[in-house]
Amino acid sequence: MSFPFSYSVLGLVPGLVLTILVAAVVLYTSLIIWEFCLRHPEVRDVCDIGQYLFYDSQLAWYLTAAMFLLNNTFIQGLHCLVGAKYLNVMTNHGACTIIFVAITTIISFICSLPRTFNTLSKLASLSAFFTFISVALATIFAVIQPHPARFTPDPDRGEGGGGGEPVVLLWPAAGTTFIAAMGAFLNISYTFIGQVTLPSFIAEMKNPKEFNKSLYVVTIAEVIVFSIVGSVIYAYTGNQYMTSPAFDSLSNSVHKKISFSFMVPTLVFLGILYASISARFIFFRLFDGTHHKGNHTVVGWLSWGAILAATWVVAFMIAEVIPFFSELLSIMSSLFDSFFGFIFWGIAYIRMRGADYGSDFYRKRGWRGWLGFILNLAIIGMGFYFLGPGTYASVESVLLKYQEGNFGSAFSCADNSL
Template sequence: MSLLKTHPKELDTDSEQEKQKSVVYDENADVFGNEEGHDIHYKTLSWQVVALLMIAEIVSNGMLSLPSALAVVGIVPGVILIIFLGSFALFTAKLLIDFKLNHPEVHNMGDAGFIIFGPIGREILSAGTIVFAIAATGSELLSGQQALSTLSDNGLCAMVLCLIFACAAFFVALPRTLDKVSWLGLASVVLILIAGIVAMIGIGIHPTPGRTVQATVPQTFYEAFLAITNPVFAYAGHFMFFILISEMRRPQDAMKAAYCLQGFSTLFYVVFSVVLYVYAGSEVASPAFFSLPEKWAKAAFGIALGNFLLAAGLYSHTASKLIFVRFFRHSKHIHTHTVLGWSIWIGLCFITMAIAFVFSIAVPIFSYLIGITAALFASWYTYGLAGFFWLHDAYHLGDGMNTLKRRWVMTTISLLTILAGAFVCVAGTYVSIKLIVQAYQSGLVGKPFTC
């Protein structure tokens, strides 16, 4: 599957020798270089910590929409879809990690875009990462606001609660290096796991009377794909992988973190969505915690609140880190405590969080816009771009077209991966736009800056 950089003497078109190639990762060529003697060290994360941060970031509010997806298409296709997409996401993670090992200088999707598509690719993929990260931050802010509203019985204006949550998330995003929030990663994973278990116990004790549960449900393309977007985007975390791997002590161990992430998330998604759907029935709410009795909903939201907080901070941190490294790469401000460096960093974290907050409360269709940004960018970052990664390295690090022809199976799979990303992008955008139109027609769109 992989095609990694090797010593020149090892380059050979023979398949047996190709299998024996060893990874040569140039520590001095990566984005942060040799950090010996510097004030700020970025390359400190173990693969276990990265796995926790990946899980905390991906298995967050994404799981809360999965039971409603099963209600639309039925248990059997729903579970098959979740497992398939989890396996597919693991495959694309492998291609992404191989690309990072081949190109240590890559820090984010923009850097990868420059290698494959040139300057235009860098700007498009960088902008897309920032937009998607800010949209994801806003999504977590809304989840935090919903949790606080539920816990307080709507005791305060929703805007105030969202502002309180945004302020807390801002401080989570502030550390310059991810190792400073590593302990929060463990806490976040434990919290979202316990929240899911509490929700399953609550709905099991208090099932919905007269509920309807179906193995399969015939649907139109629009309704089916609308449901499919939930599990598709529940795995939409690959856009952060380059940034996380860049802060690992041993990037070569990144695949271990990916295995932990996809194994945990896929199993947890299947169990959680099936239990909630079976006991809540076809009327299961989205977010799923709203299907629980009030006390159980408060317990689940209260426990998950810490996970929403860390995820919001991580997304804001990602957008800020991309911009910060883009402008200060190889300068003293990266590794030294300078007034300018810290001022810019704090300012970036504030701006990204502020934009996410303003959009979440000022744009009535913000929740629908999240779907559009996910369709436009997550479809490529999580799925489609991985095909380009493999094709590029197979061609340039191998023997050109001869490598592509000889490894025709992987070439074909890579092309299909690109087509799958394109399909999700186009269909997801269509579905999201149609949802917005229907929301306006039915009067479901509220007003900005309202409680």
């Protein structure tokens, strides 16, 4: 539900173009990952790939592992934050926000205790269904509501001096800052970029050769749903009343609670998915070659629980230190998606084609070689753009939020509800 906000910042045309562009790049790089994993069935996760890409460097493995675990834990923190927002909405800020973050953390920890993906695969289908219902309801409610939340008919009397009928722009508004535009772009990118988990899934598939079919289906569905939801909600809400996530733009509190409630399974599932992936990564390496790895032992279960607890404690801290939904998305996207969404897979393409045709493969393969080479250099460059200017814009946005004092400070009881 960050797409309507991103479109309001970027303008409808650039927003839709970037949505399609990011989706296409993610699909392309995901196919590179799929090809790489088929060639190297021995890889178990993105850390093994990172080590291979940088010429079997042990340092590369450890650095990739650190980014991998931080990426997953930041995502857990995001879901702790959104869970607290949901509880604040449903209870009308019935308790200190820190308590709500803690409740979300504890529930997520308990739900992440199963040690196999078998249970999670069933939850994945359920959460995807409920997410679709949630965004569909929010879109319908945005269309049928008489006016957006905080609406005022006087153009000069709204929050920040902006009121009147909703204003929808095809292009960015005059005075849009680089920080705002970059944050909106990173929000779009984060929603699509999830390649970091693909090697772990492919490694556990019975027939990984069929994986590419799911990539095409998922990408097409994502582009259609995200574009329609983002465009329609933005069109009926306008720049003056847009929020992130967009649930807060609904003027009817019942509509807001109903649509947000259908998002709860996804809030829980995605958090426990990334927690489980992190815990499996650590657990399998701690107990590789021991009977604790594949058997139900006291030591194994205590260790598994301790690892999960550690990730959720760190996630709780992240949610409290960066209590801003859009800015937390941007920081995650710039720091980790730069590598796991772009840089790694551009390098992977060059390494694979070099292994097939030699280091000058782009010359031997004609126009296809040059096209692939230039495209993947551009993907690597895009990753470094995320890492440099993207991180700068994200951090500056967080500092501005703290200066504005909209939600208090870190570890604040202030209401962060929609």
